[in-house]
Amino acid sequence: MAANPRSLIQCTVDFDAPGFQTGTLKVPYSHDRSAYGHIPIPIAVLNGAPGPTVLLTGGNHGDEFEGPIALMKLLQTLPRQAIRGRLIVIPALNFPAFLKGRRTSPIDGCNLNRIFPGKRNGTVSEMIAHYVDTELFPLADIVIDLHAGGASFNHLPMVLASLPADARRHDEYVRLIEAFGAPHTMLMDLLGEDRTYGAAVERHGKLFICGEFGGFGTCSIDGLSIVEHGLARLLHAADLIDAPDVPVSGGTRLMRVEGARHYVFAPEHGVFEPMFKLGDRVKAGQAAGRIFNPHAPWQAPRVLRFESDGMVVCIRSFTGVEPGDCIALSASDAEWA
Incomplete structure (x- = not known):
């Protein structure tokens, strides 16, 4: 060679x-x-x-x-x-x-x-x-x-x-x-x-x-x-x-997928409870899930919401989350340009 x-x-x-x-x-x-x-x-x-x-x-x-x-x-x-x-x-x-x-x-x-x-x-x-x-x-x-x-x-x-x-x-x-x-x-x-x-x-x-x-x-x-x-x-x-x-x-x-509105990111550390399933149709403002604080489990969880209508095409496997982790990705119906 x-x-x-x-x-x-x-x-x-x-x-x-x-x-x-x-x-x-x-x-x-x-x-x-x-x-x-x-x-x-x-x-x-x-x-x-x-x-x-x-x-x-x-x-x-x-x-x-x-x-x-x-x-x-x-x-x-x-x-x-x-x-x-x-x-x-x-x-x-x-x-x-x-x-x-x-x-x-x-x-x-x-x-x-x-x-x-x-x-x-x-x-x-x-x-x-x-x-x-x-x-x-x-x-x-x-x-x-x-x-x-x-x-x-x-x-x-x-x-x-x-x-x-x-x-x-x-x-x-x-x-x-x-x-x-x-x-x-x-x-x-x-x-x-x-x-x-x-x-x-x-x-x-x-x-x-x-x-x-x-x-x-x-x-x-x-x-x-x-x-x-x-x-x-x-x-x-x-x-x-x-x-x-x-x-x-x-x-x-x-x-x-159009911009950040189709993504859901974790804003803090915690344990994530999803409120959706893969393939679900979701609406803007709908609850995506809750993040619980394992160090203060008596505190009310933080609720995350979808920013856009769409279908959930990707879901996180791991329950533990850190700031910046992607929780879910959704997408809207489209047509070929």
Whole structure:
């Protein structure tokens, strides 16, 4: 493997070679018990006839399992699959976190999805982000990153959509979203956050599809099925594969998060009692729950309220809260622009 001037990470697969290959991304990691060591992150590539390149990643957060399991199952079929184009598959991008079932890396404490574009000479997580941004995104036409709520959240199964800035690609993007066919599709507002994987993809001008398919740090059977069937339909819609033997989509319901009014945050420490369930329809001013003070349990609890009408699409798993913790996220019905 020749040295790569853009990245310190070496890749053992040839992205241009025909057929199916497996290998690793070798992330340099010199530490107390391995002076010249590296972290091998599994990667697979399938090259077929000319066509688009699709990058599929899971495990951006290590406590989200529907995506990694769906992609590992997909890898079992790829040696027998004929495709038009190229698939690049990394089931667990934040591999150190995935092995420990953690949202953040156990090595450097970084949240991989909040450090893009990363750094060539940075920490392990920063090097991974930098490699993806400089080496993989430029290769791809379509980028799909699979998430879930992780240990601290439970999420309604949904695609998180980000409409292309280029109006000419709008219809193509909507067609792919509708082909995936998640029960809900949400136009997300991350309150100005621009360090994410998705923000980096958009800076490259590529089509980006993300999704949240469960939570509680477990693998949802329903969420996994949505991911597997959705990926098959999307790859067919992108003309990489022939029509798959999966159920026809029942359609997707479009929703939108608009600003801080759709979020509920804890203003103080305490124990939170929810007064809503995932998927509930709520009204502005409706009580979202109460925060009790465990050090003065005789005090009246503080009542939190929703600031906007909508449907609850995400709910916190942990009962203990601190100031700034997100308790819930709601979304309003929307239509494609």
